[in-house]
Amino acid sequence: MDQPDRRKTRAVKVGSLMIGGTAPVSIQSMTNTRPHDYEATLAQIKELAEAGAEMVRVAVPDKEAVPVFEKLVKNCPLPLIADIHFDPELAALALDNGAAKIRINPGNIGGTEKLKALALKAKSCHAAIRIGVNAGSLERRLLEKYSGASSEAMVDSAAGYLEIFEKAGFKNLVVSLKASDVYTTIKANRLFAKDHDYPLHLGVTEAGPPSTGLLKGAIGIGALLADGIGDTVRVSLTASPLEEINAARKILQALGIRKFTPDLISCPTCGRCEVDLVPLVNQVEKILENYKAPLKVAVMGCAVNGPGEAKEADIGISAGKKKGILFKHGKVVRTVEQDKLLEALKGELNGYR
Numbered sequence: 075m076d077q078p079d080r081r082k083t084r085a086v087k088v089g090s091l092m093i094g095g096t097a098p099v100s101i102q103s104m105t106n107t108r109p110h111d112y113e114a115t116l117a118q119i120k121e122l123a124e125a126g127a128e129m130v131r132v133a134v135p136d137k138e139a140v141p142v143f144e145k146l147v148k149n150c151p152l153p154l155i156a157d158i159h160f161d162p163e164l165a166a167l168a169l170d171n172g173a174a175k176i177r178i179n180p181g182n183i184g185g186t187e188k189l190k191a192l193a194l195k196a197k198s199c200h201a202a203i204r205i206g207v208n209a210g211s212l213e214r215r216l217l218e219k220y221s222g223a224s225s226e227a228m229v230d231s232a233a234g235y236l237e238i239f240e241k242a243g244f245k246n247l248v249v250s251l252k253a254s255d256v257y258t259t260i261k262a263n264r265l266f267a268k269d270h271d272y273p274l275h276l277g278v279t280e281a282g283p284p285s286t287g288l289l290k291g292a293i294g295i296g297a298l299l300a301d302g303i304g305d306t307v308r309v310s311l312t313a314s315p316l317e318e319i320n321a322a323r324k325i326l327q328a329l330g331i332r333k334f335t336p337d338l339i340s341c342p343t344c345g346r347c348e349v350d351l352v353p354l355v356n357q358v359e360k361i362l363e364n365y366k367a368p369l370k371v372a373v374m375g376c377a378v379n380g381p382g383e384a385k386e387a388d389i390g391i392s393a394g395k396k397k398g399i400l401f402k403h404g405k406v407v408r409t410v411e412q413d414k415l416l417e418a419l420k421g422e423l424n425g426y427r
């Protein structure tokens with residue numbers, strides 16, 4: 075499978091991980107428990123880690139949340155990112171208390187001098203900063219200059235903040251350029267990538283519920299990853315953050331950038347299909363979650379065309395009214411009673427554990 079060449083970016087240290095450089099595109103999400111509730115937030119971070127998150131962002135909205143954040147840093151299995159708005163003092167406190175990275179919107183943190191002070195603090199704490207540019211909160215002067223929240227305005231905003239941090243001697247920076255509009259997001263990131271080597275955190279913001287948000291995320295993030303752009307990913311969904319992790323993994327796997335489970339190939343069904351294929355495919359999808367081998371597994375709706383249509387699959391089953399078939403690389407291995415087809419597939423898969 076062809077894979078996109080990745081854009082060369084500077085490596086940015088985030089706790090025990092790197093973003094950019096030669097590091098794989100990492101997956102992150104954000105907790106949605108109350109940030110003052112240590113137990114609930116720790117439990118959710120652990121669930122996210124289990125699901126495949128490699129770093130997690132936690133909102134630190136006030137000083138009361140700082141001791142909780144500190145305790146989470148000490149006890150959680152992943153690098154933690156503090157999400158800070160408006161308050162540079164809070165950002166400094168999060169850094170002092172172990173944030174591997176802070177995510178700020180530099181436009182609401184209090185001006186150039188505050189940003190410089192924050193750069194020095196992050197440097198002394200060996201932490202990273204994400205400059206989070208959001209189309210919804212651009213500086214007025216840029217909105218006037220570009221007649222609105224365009225991709226160009228977003229890139230200009232990021233460039234201005236980068237200059238401030240660089241002048242303060244700080245480059246452990248990740249940048250995000252997010253809009254709720256998919257194409258504005260894509261264009262802003264493409265423009266930025268032409269002139270800068272900072273790693274990019276990709277996401278389409280406020281993408282909505284899974285029914286639309288998954289598509290917006292997959293198109294926006296996927297288009298950029300296919301260009302080789304992007305170093306860490308957050309799929310923003312109005313849903314459990316676990317769904318965000320699952321979606322991020324699937325986007326990366328669909329492009330062949332990372333592999334987590336075998337690929338599932340299944341036919342769209344047609345008038346030749348003699349069984350109810352949907353439940354069978356759903357069962358196979360569930361089973362494959364437990365395998366890591368880089369396989370292609372096919373589930374096809376008829377024995378006549380299935381093996382040929384899915385000949386790129388390493389292993390496959392084709393359903394039939396009474397008997398189905400098990401095949402490998404398009405060649406029939408044996409016929410199997412329809413109700414034993416799933417067991418037969420499992421048996422073959424066990425050889426790849």
Ligand code: SF4
Pocket residue numbers: 341342343344345346347348374375376377379380383
């Ligand atoms: S495999 Fe068979 S049932 Fe599925 S789409 Fe092809 S011809 Fe139709």
